[in-house]
Amino acid sequence: MRQGRVVHGGAVHGCTPWPAQDGASEERVRLADGRVLGAHEVQWLAPFEPRTIFTLALNYADHASELAAKSSADQASFLTAQKAEPIVFLKAANAIVGHRGFTRRPQDADFMHYECELAVVIGREGRRIPREQALDHVLGYTVANDYAIRNFLEPYYRPNLRVKNRDAATALGPWLVPKALVPDPMALRLTTHVDGQLVQEGTTADMIHDIPSLIAYLSDIMTLSPGDVILTGTPKGSVDVRPGQEVVCEVESVGRLVNTLVEDWEPADLRG
Known part of the structure; x- marks a missing residue:
C-alpha cells in the first residue's frame, strides 16, 4: 500500500x-x-525519513547531450566519461521538502529548472551488493523534483553546494510506493508540466546507469541502509521556471508531485 x-x-x-x-x-x-x-x-512531508541522499548527475543520455551542447566540452568524450562511472553527489536533509511545498528561486538565478526523477528507497542494509541481487534491497519508490540553477554550475556537469543543497530545493513524494507495485522500474514514463503545459517527457529505460548498477556501485563504496534514497537522474527538457509557477512532476505507477516556486525574499513556509 x-x-x-x-x-x-x-x-x-x-x-x-x-x-x-x-x-x-x-x-x-x-x-x-x-x-x-x-x-x-x-x-x-517526505513520505519517509531520508537517511543518506544520493543524487545522480546526468544519468540520462539525452540530458547529458543537452548540457554538453551548452558547454565547451567535446560531446563524444563527455558521454564516454558518463558511461564509464556514475557522477554521484550527496544531498543534505535540509534540501528536502514535501508534496505541495514551496521552493525559493534565488534573486541572482539566471536559469533555474526542475528535474523530474524516480527516487529509489533502500529497505535492507547491504555492502558490496551484487547487481543481480540489488533490487532485493529496495523498499520502494517515490517521485523527486531536484531543482538546478544553471548559472551556479561550473562547469555544467559538476553540481556544487549552493546548487544542490539549498533549503527546500528538492521536493519528494507524495507517496512511498512498495516495489511490488512497480514490477519494472526501468520502463516508467516521466513527465513535467509547468502551469499545466507539458515541458519534459522521458522514460527510465534511457538511464545510462540503471538501478541495479547504481545500487551495486554505491554499495561497493559504502554500506547502504534502510532510508537511504537514490535520485536517479532526469531526462532532457530544461525550461526556466519563475516564482508563482506550479511544477508537477509525475512518474508512471509512482505518483504526481506538486511544487510551487516563490521569490527568495518571501517569508514562506517552504514545507507547504
Whole structure:
C-alpha cells in the first residue's frame, strides 16, 4: 500500500491515498486514525525519513547531450566519461521538502529548472551488493523534483553546494510506493508540466546507469541502509521556471508531485 506522511493538528501522521469525492478533483488522504482530509488541510512531508541522499548527475543520455551542447566540452568524450562511472553527489536533509511545498528561486538565478526523477528507497542494509541481487534491497519508490540553477554550475556537469543543497530545493513524494507495485522500474514514463503545459517527457529505460548498477556501485563504496534514497537522474527538457509557477512532476505507477516556486525574499513556509 502507498504510504505518506503529513502534519495535521501539530502532529505527524502516517496516511494513505483516499478517493476524491464525487464530482471533486482534489486529492484526499486517510490518516492512520481513520480521519479523511483534503490535501490542502494537511502539511505534506517526505513520505519517509531520508537517511543518506544520493543524487545522480546526468544519468540520462539525452540530458547529458543537452548540457554538453551548452558547454565547451567535446560531446563524444563527455558521454564516454558518463558511461564509464556514475557522477554521484550527496544531498543534505535540509534540501528536502514535501508534496505541495514551496521552493525559493534565488534573486541572482539566471536559469533555474526542475528535474523530474524516480527516487529509489533502500529497505535492507547491504555492502558490496551484487547487481543481480540489488533490487532485493529496495523498499520502494517515490517521485523527486531536484531543482538546478544553471548559472551556479561550473562547469555544467559538476553540481556544487549552493546548487544542490539549498533549503527546500528538492521536493519528494507524495507517496512511498512498495516495489511490488512497480514490477519494472526501468520502463516508467516521466513527465513535467509547468502551469499545466507539458515541458519534459522521458522514460527510465534511457538511464545510462540503471538501478541495479547504481545500487551495486554505491554499495561497493559504502554500506547502504534502510532510508537511504537514490535520485536517479532526469531526462532532457530544461525550461526556466519563475516564482508563482506550479511544477508537477509525475512518474508512471509512482505518483504526481506538486511544487510551487516563490521569490527568495518571501517569508514562506517552504514545507507547504
